[in-house]
Amino acid sequence: AQSVTQLGSHVSVSEGALVLLRCNYSSSVPPYLFWYVQYPNQGLQLLLKYTSAATLVKGINGFEAEFKKSETSFHLTKPSAHMSDAAEYFCAVSDGGNNNDMRFGAGTRLTVKP
Amino acid sequence: SAVISQKPSRDICQRGTSLTIQCQVDSQVTMMFWYRQQPGQSLTLIATANQGSEATYESGFVIDKFPISRPNLTFSTLTVSNLSPEDSSIYLCSVGIQGYGYTFGSGTRLTVV
Numbered sequence: 001a002q003s004v005t006q007l008g009s010h011v012s013v014s015e016g017a018l019v020l021l022r023c024n025y026s027s028s029v030p031p032y033l034f035w036y037v038q039y040p041n042q043g044l045q046l047l048l049k050y051t052s053a054a055t056l057v058k059g060i061n062g063f064e065a066e067f068k069k070s071e072t073s074f075h076l077t078k079p080s081a082h083m084s085d086a087a088e089y090f091c092a093v094s095d096g097g098n099n100n101d102m103r104f105g106a107g108t109r110l111t112v113k114p
Numbered sequence: 115s116a117v118i119s120q121k122p123s124r125d126i127c128q129r130g131t132s133l134t135i136q137c138q139v140d141s142q143v144t145m146m147f148w149y150r151q152q153p154g155q156s157l158t159l160i161a162t163a164n165q166g167s168e169a170t171y172e173s174g175f176v177i178d179k180f181p182i183s184r185p186n187l188t189f190s191t192l193t194v195s196n197l198s199p200e201d202s203s204i205y206l207c208s209v210g211i212q213g214y215g216y217t218f219g220s221g222t223r224l225t226v227v
Contacts, residue, residue, distance in 0.1 A: 034216070043220045044157075044206070090156060094216070101147050102208070102216055104157040 002027040002093045004074075006105035014113045019063075019078040021108045023091035026072065032094040033074040034102065035065055039087045047089075050074060061085070086112045116141050116209055120219030127197050127226050134193045135222045137207035142187035148180070151204040151221070160205075163190050197226045 007022040025031055035047040048059025055067040065076045074091060091105040119138045127133050137146065148160040160180055161169040169182040183191045194201055207219045 044218045046216070094210075100210070101145075101159050101162050102210075103159065104149075107156045 001103075002029075002031060002095050003103055004033075004091045004093045004105040006089075006091050006108050008108055009106060010109045010111065012111040012113060013081045015083055016080050019076070019081045019085065019110065021076040021089050021091075021110065023065075023074045023076065023105060024072050025074060025091075025093045027093060027095055029095045033065075033067060034092040034094070035059065035063070035074075035076050036090045036092060036104075037061075037087050038090065038107075044090070047076070081110075081112045083112050083114065086110055116143065116217045118207060118209065118217055118219040120207055120222060122222055123220060124223040125225070127224065129197055129199070129226060131197055132193055132195045133197065133222075133224055134191050135205055135207070136191050137189070137219050139188045139209055143209040144187070145210065146184065146190045147208040147210075148182065148190075148192045149206045149208060149218075151206065153203070157206065160192070194224065197224075199226045202226045 003026045005024045033050040036044045037047050038044050047063050048057045050057050050067045058064045063078045065074050067074050089108050092102045094100045094102045117140045121136045146163045149157040150160050151157045159172050160175045161171045161182055163169045163182050163184040165184045165187050179195055181193045202225050204221045204223050206221045208216055210216045
């Protein structure tokens with residue numbers, strides 16, 4: 001069975017600083033990996049996904065993530081944080097194919113200080 | 115990508131009653147997934163619903179409490195039965211579409227009083 005672990009339940013950065021949200025996965029087969037964002041009182045929005053193509057994945061709102069098999073990681077980064085990036089971020093894994101369920105990490109709450 | 119219409123968006127229910135949540139997808143999908151998001155927490159998979167067969171439930175979730183119907187390839191319902199305050203959560207359905215990834219419904223915010 002697959003799983004993900006998000007390191008750090010809360011991350012705080014200053015506006016304009018680098019955003020780094022960490023995610024490590026466990027999967028017995030090549031994984032599909034996802035990052036979702038959830039703004040307060042809103043639904044989930046897909047930021048980006050890795051599905052065994054390019055290891056560096058670019059998503060919406062300037063976010064990107066790099067799949068590193070040797071480190072079993074899929075960390076989310078953004079060069080310069082905006083106040084509007086403050087939200088809850090979830091890493092998720094599937095074992096491939098869209099008939100397979102998705103497992104979510106515990107989430108990381110990002111705070112952006114002015 | 116697929117579009118999911120989930121209803122109701124929110125409800126306030128009395129203890130001991132039941133709430134049925136509906137998800138309608140604009141394309142045919144084999145599997146639909148139901149998740150629960152308790153306040154301040156991540157999403158937990160409740161069950162996987164395949165058309166024409168019984169849903170498969172995750173550990174900690176049982177059919178008597180969370181009966182699921184999947185009458186066709188575009189529709190599913192989740193019922194939360196015998197409600198208690200601990201059931202107050204957001205419930206979401208999800209589908210995976212080949213080539214597009216996973217899409218989630220907008221969620222149903224349930225408050226049990």
